[in-house]
Amino acid sequence: MTDAATTPQIAAERVAQLRAELDEHNYRYHVLDEPSIPDAEYDRLFHQLKALEAEYPQLITPDSPTQRVGSLALSAFGEVKHEVPMLSLGNAFEEDDLRDFDRRVREGLDLPVGDLFGGGAEVEYSCEPKLDGLAVSLLYENGLLVRGATRGDGSTGEDISVNVRTIRNIPLKLHGSGWPSVLEVRGEVFMSRAGFAALNARQLESGGKTFANPRNAAAGSLRQLDSRITASRPLELCAYGIGQVQGELPDNHIGILTALKGWGLPISRELQLAKGAEECLAYYRAIGAKRDALPYEIDGVVFKVNNLAYQRELGFRAREPRWAIAHKFPAMEELTELLDVEFQVGRTGAVTPVARLQPVRVAGVTVSNATLHNMDEVMRLGVMIGDTVIIRRAGDVIPQVVQVVAERRPADARPVHIPESCPVCGSRVERTQLIKRSKGKESVSEGSIYRCVGRLACAAQLKQAIIHYVSRRAMDIEGLGEKSVEQLVDEGLVRSPADLYTLKFEQLVGLEGFAELSANNLLAAIADSRQPSLARFIYALGIPDVGEETAKLLARALGSLQRIQQALPDVLTYLPDVGLEVAYEIRNFFDDAHNQQVIHDLLARGLELQEEGELSPEFAACATLAGFIDKLNISGIAATGAKNLAEKAASLDGVIALSQDWLELSVTKGLSEKAKQSLREFFAVEANIQRARAIEAQLREFGMHWQSEKRVVAGLPLAGQTWVLTGALEVMSRDLAKDKLESLGAKVAGSVSAKTTCVVAGPGAGSKLAKASELGLKVLDEEAFLAELAAYGVVA
Template structure:
């Protein structure tokens, strides 16, 4: 109920106004791609409308935005006979197929053919991506959506009216005016990539079955007998044509689609007019290049003769029009046989299963290997050696196995087992353990990764560690490619990263592919790398779970390798985005005698870090006594209890030494909490650990009694930015460096905490999510202008 129930007449007027306003917001969001209000405001309007309709159920109508949530489940789908058949398109797989199509069109229209003196008459074609979803028919009568149907066999489909009404960007009532009294819209319902990933994540979290691809997810969602399930799925429509209508439409395809857009139906943002088949070919290539950046999956491009009169003249053959064709991209999914599984050893010793496949063409590339990620994925897929499997390849992504065709499994199929010994060095293979720490407890569970325990005695780990150490974002030693590193390790010239700095001219010149000049260049590049920034050096060390951003944070916050190296896990967790597990990985790495020895050798051999200094002012005196007590994870002592203990005793020593009488003086500290506190500090190892952490906080200048320094404010401090698409005036790396120099954190994904998204051409799912969240978005020109303003 609303705060004060409105009279029926006022309620009807307010409901009508709310419906109109929400429909307008939906149109701007889904069709124009120009959100006009933040999500919170939209949600407020929707909530008000739902409350008013609950008070006045007699005013609820079928076209109300609140009716998209889905009603009762259906017993079965009814059938719909398409008055105008929903025909399939002919396919072009090779460029010659497309040229033949154009020739047939020009011959069918009796247009002049080309000769030695010219190319002949050119036909105008509409061009748009072929979305990989489910074709549907939407029937509007007098502007109201009255029916939705699947394509079915082209003549008869299924009535999915209840489900299509839940799709957010399908207007329940047409906008504007001028639409025909009867209008059947044809389109594709699909699931955007971001929505698909989120849906699969939810399915996994809830123990449900995941979908193989967005098309299957969209089709499965639309064919739910319970429309409430469909309503929970992130589906969208893209209109691509008209079937039945009683006239009043423009005379060509592109103008007709623009009319549909004006009536509230979303159309492709990639729609374009091509004059002649050469422009079609250019469009196909351009869409192919930006395919992976699009927010949705496509499997080709559809070309249609633009002029309706010419379409009618060309007519149909069998079950497809002569005036349209789908130029398909090479298939990204194929079926092949799993011949075997090998295990590769990575930089951190992780043993990764790799599928060896019967070679198959996928997306124009011969695929014979595919990643299986880890043994949990092997178990999830239920894959066995000898199985027929579905393999997918998208862009530059490593091919992966999507599923198994169980009915094709041979009788002699074999299970996949992890080797007990490392396939490279013969050391033991152990399964990782996940340690979860909470108030007074540690729980241990098995991880998904198996590791070789041989570390740098294992040549595979050594090679990968050095390849990482010399990489461009780490020590940036130009000329040390993978093959050269393999030679250095195989010949025994390098047994740790420190050995790179002892290489001589005589040793390098003997390597395969090296002569005098290349040898001098490599040695010069190694010498040049002796003065890295502290952040680069930390990243180069290859600490598990410490990526480039965490390395930068450690360097900026703690200021020196010495502090980072001896920092206790509890102290490291005072840094933003450093959780308990990462903190323990960092501490364990520097606690390892071999790692300390390699670092000492690097320093002895002239590696000196730049930008070392004091603790960053942002972290000076950043710890509080209450926060410190809370971090000790004492059972039954939460943040509020920790604050009361800090207020009552004022120091750690006073809390450690507090007796029962003292603890009874703490406001609202119950007996269970007081007993837990006493039991915790009565254990000498706990009191000793607490004192050690406090001593380090004091040493680093992070203690609550330390001097608080004035932090020089950077204009973007505390902000998170995301870069997406192609930048032309600068590289993405340069843009990232400039943002970080201004204090921003540059993230790889968009969330509600993102401050701003910089979107260049080809921006896809990240831009779509930014718009969905109502975030600030800048194009490259606006971004450069903002940088200049901030740096003034």
């Protein structure tokens, strides 16, 4: 009860005073680990504030310490688009992996990497334990917490604002001053060992389900639709970085974390600066030694380049930064019994053995299944059903069988046999063949993978193919999760991806999980997917070894589905990062009659591919006769010999004629006697002549032939130019700068040569800038570069 003489004005002043005191005590307790009052005194102040707010509800604000109790359950979480993607980290498992990471960092920064006479330049890294929890994003505007989100897939997460507000050590209002007007804080929500034990004890007392480990408990608690449940769980936050920012921050990572701590956000108490790989390894060993004594679970150490300018220069690859790495601790192992081996069928038909185990706890998780990879691994291990085996969680994530305890093998142990027929559809199971191609020969050996030949007639392959086809990065058909796909296949409504486009409302609305609204939403999402980009479509087809980046390359380079379907393996290898094995996978996929029918049906049912066009100008006339000869893989003829032969013969017909004129060939310079003999033998085989002519004909048809016309992109101001980016760019990332240049028609190269048009050099530019100066090339700093972009109407 409050004093009867209390007036609204006095109450408001007392509320403000109590909030300030409680915020300070929260900060001292959670961030500084220096509590200045007993818990009982904190509780007394808290109840005073609660009583005043109950009497004067108009004084309640969202940032009050009392507003952490949760609210009524939501029906679902909304989506949050991350303005700056929340990327995953690359992993190091061995000390040499970390040393390799440090070497790549120094090479990427053009710093000396050292030799026999010295260790080269050393990079400063921030070091902190890798908490085993759930990554979150906290958005503060003008110092107030306005949104919380999960990492999700890195681009899109779930809005969990109501839940993060219940976490005691997350400030609802930033402390102090000087924080940016917009500040996105990123961190890990976790549960301490003590908090986890207490939670499970409460669960047992109430007859509830216990949790397997603190990470699962934290993740499940944070994703409760009823935030009152989240409020009852002992969750904590540890901030490790930032996302979008509008305002000034320090120019190094540890400086930023120190600023966050000053504003009331908890950071790791083990945060430390290390110089060079060896100091990082010393930190890793020290943390490993005290791992079990820490009050929370960790699964490794995170190292980040401390200098932000260096981070920007290093940039990103695919889904991870080049300036950070997670050095994982060695996996934990346990003994258990192998009860059985079952076989699963994947999207490509691979039949994979899976170990069914007597459940055992490994690294805090109960494991009942483990991977055996393939039958070659089963043979290598010598594993039999009934064996006692050693289980390891590789990288603390994927359980696998690593060893058999042979002396414990029971008398009734049974060998593991690959099934002759598919366990799902009954089709024949065949062992794959590996074809290795090298100069002058092709060898065939048995592969380690067994495949069901049923293709889309196999429900397992069909389900996985459709799950991939509808996924976010493929055709992005929202509303088709794994269970829905399985149901559609099991009901016989979908027998190929093309059948998705014939689904009717009345077929869906009666199915489990589909009411009138959800059925209409799914049909609308399917309709919206009828105009995919060529790159999305190629990726959605699920071609073996063709990921998202390779699909983009095929679409950008060849420009049309028809050319991609027709492309010979030898022609595909003219594209960067497409090796011969991947090229044959692409060719085999499009040669398959089942795949041809699916593509035909998809196009017949209304799919209209977008962004199709001509061959990319950078590949017009990209082939040379010398390169063509080299790619024929004639024994004894490498790049130099191919160049000499091209200069002598001047054309494919000339090469064939020379191979058949022994007298002329014998006096040809630049070829060894072995190479001359190999050339004669190669073109003495009619099939080789036909293959060479077919490759040349396709190069000519595509416009890639050495006699084809060089082209530039019409209307793009930088078409035909080659630019190089070096040093740190401060206004935009190197990746964004590359995108801007490519949108203007320029090619962005990784090295400087006489053909380079311009070099953009930011702070810290090294050898590339020096070489540009030696060659007298045009060099722009970032300010001049941005001005040039603006002149072309491109906004930074």
